Amino acid sequence: MSGKDFSLDDGIALLERTPATLTTLLGQMPDTWIKADEGEGTWTPYDIIGHLIHGERTDWIPRARHILARETSPFEPFDRTAQFQDSRNQSFNELLVTFAELRRENLRSLREMNLGREDLQLPGQHPELGAVTLGQLLATWVAHDLDHLGQIARTMAKVYKEATGPWNAYLSILHDREK
Amino acid sequence: MSGKDFSLDDGIALLERTPATLTTLLGQMPDTWIKADEGEGTWTPYDIIGHLIHGERTDWIPRARHILARETSPFEPFDRTAQFQDSRNQSFNELLVTFAELRRENLRSLREMNLGREDLQLPGQHPELGAVTLGQLLATWVAHDLDHLGQIARTMAKVYKEATGPWNAYLSILHDREK
Numbered sequence: 001m002s003g004k005d006f007s008l009d010d011g012i013a014l015l016e017r018t019p020a021t022l023t024t025l026l027g028q029m030p031d032t033w034i035k036a037d038e039g040e041g042t043w044t045p046y047d048i049i050g051h052l053i054h055g056e057r058t059d060w061i062p063r064a065r066h067i068l069a070r071e072t073s074p075f076e077p078f079d080r081t082a083q084f085q086d087s088r089n090q091s092f093n094e095l096l097v098t099f100a101e102l103r104r105e106n107l108r109s110l111r112e113m114n115l116g117r118e119d120l121q122l123p124g125q126h127p128e129l130g131a132v133t134l135g136q137l138l139a140t141w142v143a144h145d146l147d148h149l150g151q152i153a154r155t156m157a158k159v160y161k162e163a164t165g166p167w168n169a170y171l172s173i174l175h176d177r178e179k
Numbered sequence: 180m181s182g183k184d185f186s187l188d189d190g191i192a193l194l195e196r197t198p199a200t201l202t203t204l205l206g207q208m209p210d211t212w213i214k215a216d217e218g219e220g221t222w223t224p225y226d227i228i229g230h231l232i233h234g235e236r237t238d239w240i241p242r243a244r245h246i247l248a249r250e251t252s253p254f255e256p257f258d259r260t261a262q263f264q265d266s267r268n269q270s271f272n273e274l275l276v277t278f279a280e281l282r283r284e285n286l287r288s289l290r291e292m293n294l295g296r297e298d299l300q301l302p303g304q305h306p307e308l309g310a311v312t313l314g315q316l317l318a319t320w321v322a323h324d325l326d327h328l329g330q331i332a333r334t335m336a337k338v339y340k341e342a343t344g345p346w347n348a349y350l351s352i353l354h355d356r357e358k
Contacts, residue, residue, distance in 0.1 A: 004211060004338045004339065004342065005342055006339060006342040007211065009209070010209050010211045010212070013208055013209060013212070014208075014212065014335070017203060017204055017208075020203045021200055021203045021204040024196060024199045024200045024203045025196055025200040025328075029192055029193075029196075030188070030189055030192060032183060032186065032189045033189070033192070033193065126345065126346075129345035129346065129348070129349075130345065131345075132344055132345055132346070133344065135342065136342065136343055136344035136345070136346060137346075139339040139342035139343045139344075139346075140339075140343045140344075140346040140349075140350065142336075142339055143336045143339045143340075143342075143343050143346075143350050143352070143353065144350065146332045146333070146335050146336035146352065147332075147336055147350050147351065147352040147353075149204075149328070149332040150329045150332035150333050150336065150352045150355075151352070153325045153326075153328040153329035153332060154325070154329050156193070156325050157321075157322045157325035157326055157329065159183050160183065160185060160318040160319075160321055160322045161322075163183065163184055163185040163314065163315065163318035163322075164315055164318045164319045164322050165311055165312065165315035165318075165319075166305065166308035166309065166310075166311055166315070167305075167308065167311070167315060167316075167318075167319040167322075169308070170308075170319075171319065171322050171323065171326050172326065173322070173325065173326040173329045173330070174322065174326075176329075176355055
């Protein structure tokens with residue numbers, strides 16, 4: 001069931017597996033999969049890894065530090081399309097390596113914060129959403145990884161949307177976010 | 180874009196990565212993740228791995244052999260809930276190992292079939308869907324892996340549906356298949 005409280009141990013268990021999961025799924029894969037998208041204006045796995053890298057650089061740990069410094073100003077807004085500039089000229093495998101390195105450093109920083117349960121209640125100010133907590137930020141980091149893993153699976157599955165023929169009707173992921 | 184023809188090389192590239200991807204994501208994970216579901220009647224990652232195992236045993240390769248034997252009778256129906264009997268008393272890590280072993284054997288069988296492009300057009304008879312081809316069966320094997328990877332990501336993300344607080348609104352996977 002949904003509805004668990006954020007747990008630092010459970011959250012880190014997922015966060016530390018994401019780079020290896022994505023590298024196992026996507027490393028050395030043909031462009032059929034890496035450059036697939038769901039139609040105009042949607043992202044490829046290549047774009048998504050770039051987006052995850054930008055999050056490691058500018059979102060999760062910088063915002064956690066902002067909260068722990070008792071800053072009352074809003075977080076810097078997050079640029080959701082920065083990867084279209086940042087990732088240019090980088091190979092997909094370079095992106096996977098960069099993501100894994102940044103995630104490892106960020107989890108080291110997270111552990112060094114030595115957060116207790118009460119710290120998870122510390123308040124932050126989101127530029128659009130308003131009042132949030134450190135625990136909500138960290139739960140979002142986890143769910144955001146899974147959101148994009150799901151997006152990658154959906155995008156790849158749709159490559160064979162027509163190729164599955166009549167089975168199309170049984171594969172519900174092929175009909176998610178249908179245009 | 181969607182709409183690629185099935186390619187044996189691209190398909191196998193995905194099929195051979197799925198067990199390691201799932202083991203990397205889920206191996207040794209706390210029950211918070213393994214036993215999560217999306218609400219009554221939905222499946223946990225534990226259930227899903229059992230379902231993938233049943234597919235390896237009774238669906239993909241047996242049906243491919245049925246087609247290659249020029250059988251005109253329909254395929255045996257696939258039991259979509261067999262895992263609730265089969266997986267009982269097995270640890271999650273045993274299921275991951277079993278899935279990886281069966282997949283490895285099945286990909287060996289697939290390669291030994293030495294399929295050419297024309298073989299992908301060979302006809303089969305699905306008990307519910309009617310006329311299908313070998314190529315459609317194999318494309319469905321691939322898309323089915325990705326369908327369940329997406330389901331696992333969605334199910335795990337929803338564990339933190341409430342914990343993300345206001346960010347809930349930005350995480351679209353939390354709202355897929357909402358009840």
